[in-house]
């Protein structure tokens with residue numbers, strides 16, 4: 001019942017920055033001045049689309065690529081080397097990634113290709129596990145890779161996060177069906193747990209658009225979390241309270257930010273629980289910050305015509321005391337939408353300092 005292929009028309013062209021995204025003085029004296037200081041951690045060859053990122057408990061980065069079905073390892077303390085942990089030959093791209101228990105990572109593979117036009121073979125998604133508990137980066141040995149399950153009912157699995165580690169449950173955003181899937185990494189069982197209007201791809205003329213992209217879980221109270229997501233082509237950032245015991249929402253969807261009037265579209269994002277902000281990778285070459293409870297979006301790095309973050313794809317909060325106040329941003333180097341229509345470079349990981357030490 002699923003179409004064989006899908007041509008994603010991903011909002012190309014330049015958007016005018018409107019006054020809705022305004023630059024403000026930092027809210028607190030711990031916050032760095034905008035634009036936040038940033039530096040390159042690692043750049044891959046051109047063309048490379050770095051799609052997603054997880055930070056290991058020990059601070060190293062696990063990166064997924066869509067230009068090749070690869071997962072890389074980068075140690076910010078030794079950033080010149082990116083080590084290929086694994087190439088997944090059963091798929092053409094690797095998208096979402098999450099960690100369920102310490103060093104137990106899960107990734108989603110898909111037959112998504114960018115060239116000559118973005119194209120997705122629906123029904124090709126696979127969930128794999130990457131066990132890094134005995135991984136030795138120096139010899140690139142000890143990673144244990146397993147295929148967990150084919151998930152052909154998912155149309156476009158994109159962002160991923162852990163919902164309940166003790167019950168081995170993760171959530172996956174489906175950008176075409178406009179839904180969040182629940183996936184049990186132990187049994188391989190999966191089903192839709194949320195299908196909200198705010199997750200749906202808006203109608204697009206002459207093609208398809210993307211709905212829910214990133215998805216993140218934030219603890220709220222005992223047995224209750226907030227599930228956050230952004231919707232790329234509806235230009236929304238939202239959350240809903242959700243019960244872990246009933247696996248159902250416990251309240252209405254809240255729209256935390258609406259980027260429509262600024263004509264900004266977002267890819268994946270991270271939640272900085274400690275500082276109370278979400279950081280969103282914005283396809284118009286910048287990083288947006290939105291308070292976790294909703295409010296004004298502030299552009300904290302980059303800009304429409306800037307190459308500081310060319311084609312941001314995802315964000316992760318650094319781990320470890322010495323990295324407090326750092327976020328990592330991945331990019332596609334402008335591969336889909338070159339900066340000013342001309343500039344592209346290899347995809348990168350950038351470290352951004354949100355906070356003064």
Ligand SMILES: *[C@@H]1O[C@H](CO)[C@@H](O)[C@H](O)[C@H]1NC(C)=O
Nearest residue numbers: 027028029030031355356357
């Ligand atoms: C921040 O400002 C408050 C009051 O303005 C002051 O008490 C505090 O020491 C400042 N903290 C830092 C780290 O500068």
Ligand SMILES: *[C@@H]1O[C@H](CO)[C@@H](O)[C@H](O)[C@H]1NC(C)=O
Nearest residue numbers: 089090091092111121123124
């Ligand atoms: C996805 O692509 C891989 C690599 O080309 C191929 O081996 C695999 O059969 C494809 N999957 C499906 C379900 O078509």
Ligand SMILES: *[C@@H]1O[C@H](CO)[C@@H](O)[C@H](O)[C@H]1NC(C)=O
Nearest residue numbers: 198235236255258259260261
């Ligand atoms: C977002 O803002 C646009 C333009 O202001 C508006 O048309 C749209 O209805 C808003 N979306 C939601 C879900 O409120």
Ligand SMILES: *[C@@H]1O[C@H](CO)[C@@H](O)[C@H](O)[C@H]1NC(C)=O
Nearest residue numbers: 304305306307339340342343
């Ligand atoms: C893009 O164009 C603007 C002027 O409109 C210019 O300031 C900027 O440097 C250009 N960026 C690149 C990467 O060419």
Ligand SMILES: *[C@@H]1O[C@H](CO)[C@@H](O)[C@H](O)[C@H]1NC(C)=O
Nearest residue numbers: 014016017303304305340341
């Ligand atoms: C970006 O560059 C384009 C031309 O390439 C220009 O029309 C536009 O005004 C610039 N916008 C900003 C925000 O610099």
